Amino acid sequence: MTDLPALSIEGLGHAFGPRRVLSNVSFSLAPGDFTVLLGLNGAGKTTLFSLATRLYVQREGVIRIFGMDIRERASECLRRMGVVFQQPTLDLDLTVERNLLYHGSLHGIAHHEAAQRAAVEIERVGLVDQRRDKVRQLSGGQRRRVEIARCLLHRPRLLLLDEPTVGLDIASRQFMLDHVRRLCREEGIAALWATHLIDEVDDGARVVVLHRGEVRAVGEAAQLLGETRTPSMRAAFETLVQERAAA
Amino acid sequence: MNAIHYLRCFAGITTREWLRFLNQRGRFFSALVRPLVWLAIFATGFHFVLGVSIIPPYETYIPYPVYIAPGLIAMILLFNGMLISLSMVYDREMGSMRILMVSPLPRWFLLTAKLLAGCVLSVIQAYAFLVIALLWDIVPPWYGYITVLPALVLSGLMMGALGLLLSSAIRQLENFASVMNFVIFPMFFASSALYPLWHVKEASLLLYYVCQANPFTHAVELIRFALYGRLEPVSAIVLVAATAIFLTLAVYGYDPAKGLMQRRAAD
Numbered sequence: 058m059t060d061l062p063a064l065s066i067e068g069l070g071h072a073f074g075p076r077r078v079l080s081n082v083s084f085s086l087a088p089g090d091f092t093v094l095l096g097l098n099g100a101g102k103t104t105l106f107s108l109a110t111r112l113y114v115q116r117e118g119v120i121r122i123f124g125m126d127i128r129e130r131a132s133e134c135l136r137r138m139g140v141v142f143q144q145p146t147l148d149l150d151l152t153v154e155r156n157l158l159y160h161g162s163l164h165g166i167a168h169h170e171a172a173q174r175a176a177v178e179i180e181r182v183g184l185v186d187q188r189r190d191k192v193r194q195l196s197g198g199q200r201r202r203v204e205i206a207r208c209l210l211h212r213p214r215l216l217l218l219d220e221p222t223v224g225l226d227i228a229s230r231q232f233m234l235d236h237v238r239r240l241c242r243e244e245g246i247a248a249l250w251a252t253h254l255i256d257e258v259d260d261g262a263r264v265v266v267l268h269r270g271e272v273r274a275v276g277e278a279a280q281l282l283g284e285t286r287t288p289s290m291r292a293a294f295e296t297l298v299q300e301r302a303a304a
Numbered sequence: 305m306n307a308i309h310y311l312r313c314f315a316g317i318t319t320r321e322w323l324r325f326l327n328q329r330g331r332f333f334s335a336l337v338r339p340l341v342w343l344a345i346f347a348t349g350f351h352f353v354l355g356v357s358i359i360p361p362y363e364t365y366i367p368y369p370v371y372i373a374p375g376l377i378a379m380i381l382l383f384n385g386m387l388i389s390l391s392m393v394y395d396r397e398m399g400s401m402r403i404l405m406v407s408p409l410p411r412w413f414l415l416t417a418k419l420l421a422g423c424v425l426s427v428i429q430a431y432a433f434l435v436i437a438l439l440w441d442i443v444p445p446w447y448g449y450i451t452v453l454p455a456l457v458l459s460g461l462m463m464g465a466l467g468l469l470l471s472s473a474i475r476q477l478e479n480f481a482s483v484m485n486f487v488i489f490p491m492f493f494a495s496s497a498l499y500p501l502w503h504v505k506e507a508s509l510l511l512y513y514v515c516q517a518n519p520f521t522h523a524v525e526l527i528r529f530a531l532y533g534r535l536e537p538v539s540a541i542v543l544v545a546a547t548a549i550f551l552t553l554a555v556y557g558y559d560p561a562k563g564l565m566q567r568r569a570a571d
Binding site for chain 1: 320323327402
């Protein structure tokens with residue numbers, strides 16, 4: 058199974074009535090890949106995530122998780138997937154620990170097992186002292202850390218993170234990025250990191266540029282700089298986005 | 305995913321509903337105060353206005369508070385059903401619904417688990433009301449407290465399933481006020497909760513048929529008869545059918561391929 062792409066998207070399209078939001082999107086992630094899905098607001102990133110998590114049903118194209126078509130084997134695909142949505146999804150009136158245990162139960166994990174895993178994940182995101190605090194009492198950055206801890210509880214092999222650093226301060230953003238990159242590097246988890254923040258793309262990152270529902274480029278950051286003959290990722294992104302518009 | 309995974313998931317959803325319930329202690333008291341206000345004020349005021357003849361399951365003339373007690377129990381279940389709906393809409397607005405929806409377990413199961421968890425809370429509140437109602441001399445036979453249990457569960461499931469169905473159609477929390485006007489009030493007043501249907505039939509044949517078609521009427525009658533150890537088979541059949549229809553439509557409403565979720569996203 059590890060030879061198969063963690064996520065493979067082929068010819069994905071989606072429209073809300075007459076409004077087309079995704080057209081012929083194709084790319085894939087290998088296990089251990091950290092890939093940035095870079096696009097402006099409205100590029101179609103969240104729609105892509107909603108299709109990949111079965112919140113919407115895709116009618117055009119194919120989404121495969123470790124080789125399994127999500128339309129045919131949704132349950133098995135969702136078990137292998139950890140998701141952090143753009144919109145906060147924690148229960149504010151439950152404690153940090155309870156939020157994780159609830160998530161564990163939704164994946165059918167035994168209570169004592171979930172409690173052990175929750176303790177490990179809470180420690181990894183540095184919230185041991187806050188584990189019995191209600192989420193409502195936490196800062197925005199701490200809440201995002203809880204969401205990361207929660208999405209790892211069922212030990213997924215693929216992470217989908219939709220704008221996970223929006224609204225966070227620099228330190229919290231850096232923590233999130235470092236934590237997820239470490240998971241990819243050390244545990245072989247694949248991560249698709251959607252963002253509109255170009256400075257979250259570092260030199261070694263693999264990038265998918267999405268603009269107005271179309272994939273404009275896929276490749277290593279350095280490769281995109283070479284192809285666009287630009288000195289920075291910001292300039293490369295602007296070039297990629299404008300090229301097709303001008304054509 | 306095997307049966308044990310399903311059981312753990314059900315336990316998790318139930319625990320969350322319990323914790324939420326315990327966090328909102330006011331919810332428990334308001335759920336009890338509402339019918340008690342009806343019992344203490346409305347029933348006392350109307351005691352001499354409305355005559356109640358001897359109708360089954362009663363074997364003698366009964367005080368008005370005894371007559372409306374089953375309707376008030378059904379009212380508790382109805383409000384709790386709407387609270388299930390409210391909590392689903394709230395979860396959707398707050399985002400936590402997404403975590404439920406990306407669980408690997410099938411959505412019909414997740415919705416049914418939510419429904420059952422809510423139903424347990426409804427039944428507990430109904431029993432709490434029955435205990436307090438002793439102060440008004442509402443004393444069914446001892447076995448009535450046991451035989452009413454299946455009626456409470458079935459009625460609670462029907463109201464909860466209706467709540468789930470409504471939550472799949474309600475777009476925003478702000479729209480929830482209309483549920484009060486267009487669901488709770490019509491269901492409660494166009495039923496046998498406050499007056500026997502033969503009274504209604506004398507006043508308006510059309511309203512009588514509306515009351516007969518109202519599943520809330522059948523919840524009230526099922527509870528009324530069950531409190532005296534008797535089964536009202538037509539009401540039981542209507543409630544089973546209504547629960548199945550409402551739950552099926554709710555599952556359909558939450559299905560991303562068919563229901564309202566995609567349409568909502570497009571708006």
